[in-house]
Amino acid sequence: MIAMLGRIGLQSLALSFAFGRVAALDLDVTGQDSIKSTAKTLAGGIVAFYNDSLKADGIPGLFPDPYYWWEAGAVFHGLIEYSHLTGDSQYDSLVSEALQWQLGDDKAFMPANQTGSLGNDDQSTWGLAAITAAEVGFPKPKDGNWIDYAVNVFDTQLSRLQAENGTCGGGLRWQMLTFNTGYDYKDSTSNGNFFLLAARLAKLTGDATYSEWAEKSFIWAKDIGLISDSYAVYDGASAKQGCESISKIEWSYHNGIYAEGAALMSNITNGAQNWTDAVKGLVNASSVFLDYNVLVEVACENSGECDVDQRAYKGITARSLARAALSAPVVADSIKTILQASAKGAASACSGSGEDVSCKFSWAESDSKGETASAKDGNLGEVFDALEVVQALLYPQAKAIVSGDGQGSGSGSGDATQTGGASGTSGTASPQQTGAAGVNVASIIAALALAFAVVLSY
Ligand SMILES: *[C@@H]1O[C@H](CO)[C@@H](O)[C@H](O)[C@H]1NC(C)=O
Numbered sequence: 001m002i003a004m005l006g007r008i009g010l011q012s013l014a015l016s017f018a019f020g021r022v023a024a025l026d027l028d029v030t031g032q033d034s035i036k037s038t039a040k041t042l043a044g045g046i047v048a049f050y051n052d053s054l055k056a057d058g059i060p061g062l063f064p065d066p067y068y069w070w071e072a073g074a075v076f077h078g079l080i081e082y083s084h085l086t087g088d089s090q091y092d093s094l095v096s097e098a099l100q101w102q103l104g105d106d107k108a109f110m111p112a113n114q115t116g117s118l119g120n121d122d123q124s125t126w127g128l129a130a131i132t133a134a135e136v137g138f139p140k141p142k143d144g145n146w147i148d149y150a151v152n153v154f155d156t157q158l159s160r161l162q163a164e165n166g167t168c169g170g171g172l173r174w175q176m177l178t179f180n181t182g183y184d185y186k187d188s189t190s191n192g193n194f195f196l197l198a199a200r201l202a203k204l205t206g207d208a209t210y211s212e213w214a215e216k217s218f219i220w221a222k223d224i225g226l227i228s229d230s231y232a233v234y235d236g237a238s239a240k241q242g243c244e245s246i247s248k249i250e251w252s253y254h255n256g257i258y259a260e261g262a263a264l265m266s267n268i269t270n271g272a273q274n275w276t277d278a279v280k281g282l283v284n285a286s287s288v289f290l291d292y293n294v295l296v297e298v299a300c301e302n303s304g305e306c307d308v309d310q311r312a313y314k315g316i317t318a319r320s321l322a323r324a325a326l327s328a329p330v331v332a333d334s335i336k337t338i339l340q341a342s343a344k345g346a347a348s349a350c351s352g353s354g355e356d357v358s359c360k361f362s363w364a365e366s367d368s369k370g371e372t373a374s375a376k377d378g379n380l381g382e383v384f385d386a387l388e389v390v391q392a393l394l395y396p397q398a399k400a401i402v403s404g405d406g407q408g409s410g411s412g413s414g415d416a417t418q419t420g421g422a423s424g425t426s427g428t429a430s431p432q433q434t435g436a437a438g439v440n441v442a443s444i445i446a447a448l449a450l451a452f453a454v455v456l457s458y
Pocket residue numbers: 044045047048051090094
C-alpha cells in the first residue's frame with residue numbers, strides 16, 4: 001500500500017512537471033465575477049470547437065464523431081443556461097440555430113438523420129434543452145415557440161408510453177423503433193427524462209395533467225424497482241422479462257434527474273411528505289457518487305473506463321442538482337456543499353484558454369485519472385462537465401424563470417405560453433390535446449421507419 005502511494009506520488013509529481021507551465025483555472029466558488037469568468041473560459045472552449053466543426057460539415061447542432069447526437073443536445077442546453085446564468089448572450093443565435101436545425105420535420109427533435117439510433121433518451125435530452133429555452137425567455141425561434149417543441153417531445157413520448165401498458169405495467173423503452181438495439185430495455189435515462197420533462201412542464205404551465213404523468217412515471221419506476229427503497233436509481237430493466245431483472249449499475253446522471261423532478265413535484269405539491277421524502281432520499285443517495293463532496297462517476301471513473309457518453313454525465317448531474325436546490329430548499333445546503341467542492345475540483349482539473357481550454361475527467365483531489373485535453377482533442381464531455389458544475393453555482397442568484405404558474409416573474413420574451421393546445425395558465429387542458437401543436441404521432445413513426453429504411457438501403 002505504502003509502496004503504491006509512493007509510486008502514484010512520483011507519477012503525479014512527474015505530471016505536475018510536465019504540465020507545470022499551465023496554471024489551473026482560478027475559481028473563487030463564492031465570487032460571482034470569478035464564477036462568471038471561469039464559465040466564460042469554458043463556454044468559449046466549447047463554442048470554438050463547435051465553430052470549427054460547423055465550418056467543416058455545415059450542419060448546425062452537431063459535434064463530430066465520436067460525439068453522439070444526444071451529447072450535442074446536452075451541450076447546447078448548457079449554453080442556454082450559460083446565457084441565462086451569466087448574462088453573456090453572445091452565443092444565443094448560434095445556439096438557437098443549432099436547436100432549430102435539429103428539430104426534425106415534426107418539430108419534436110426526431111431528425112431523420114438520427115433515425116438509426118434514435119432513443120427516447122436522445123429525444124428528451126433535446127426536449128429538456130427546449131424547455132430551458134422557454135423558461136429563460138431565450139430569443140423566440142423562427143417558427144413556433146420553445147415550449148411547443150418541449151410539449152411535442154412529451155406528446156410523442158406519452159403516446160409511446162401509453163402503448164406500453166402490457167409490458168412491465170408501463171415505462172418507456174430505451175429505443176423508440178422496434179428494429180433498433182435497445183428496444184427491449186426500459187432505462188432510467190428515458191424514463192427519468194420523461195419524468196423530469198413532465199414535472200418541468202407541470203411547473204411551467206400549471207397544467208395538472210403533466211404532474212399526473214410525472215407522478216405515474218415516478219411510481220412506476222419505484223414499483224418496478226428502478227428506484228430502490230433507499231432511492232438508489234438503477235440503470236434499467238429488460239422488457240423481455242417483464243422488467244423482473246434489473247441492471248443495478250448506478251449513474252450520477254439518473255440520481256440527478258430524478259432528484260430535480262422530485263424537487264419540482266415537492267414544490268408543486270407545496271412540500272407533500274412523500275415528494276419531500278423522495279427528494280431528500282435521492283440527495284442522500286447521491287453520497288455514493290461523492291468523494292469528500294466531489295462528484296465521481298463511480299461506475300467507471302475509478303477504473304478509468306468511462307466511455308465518451310459517460311464522460312458527460314457529471315455535468316448533467318450538477319445541473320440537475322443545482323436546479324433541485326432551487327425548488328426544494330430543504331436540500332439546498334447539502335447540494336451547495338456538493339457543488340462548491342465539485343466546482344473547485346473541476347476548475348483545478350482545467351487549464352488554458354480560448355479553444356485550448358483543457359480539462360481532465362476526475363475532480364477529486366486525490367485523483368489524477370483521465371487525460372487532460374481540450375474539447376477539440378477529445379474532451380468535450382470533460383469541458384462541458386466543468387462548465388455545468390461551475391455555472392451551477394450561479395443558480396441561487398439567477399433571474400426568475402418565465403413561469404405560467406404565477407410564481408415566477410421572468411423578464412424574458414414570455415415564450416412560456418403555448419401557441420396550441422393547453423394554454424399556459426388554464427390548468428385544464430390535457431397534454432394529449434396539445435397534438436394541436438401540429439404533431440401526428442403515427443405519421444411521425446411511419447416517416448421515421450421510412451427514413452430508416454432509406455438509410456439501410458444505402
Ligand atoms: C463562434 O462563431 C460565432 C458566430 O459566427 C461568433 O459570434 C463567436 O465569437 C465564435 N466564437 C468562438 C469562441 O470562436
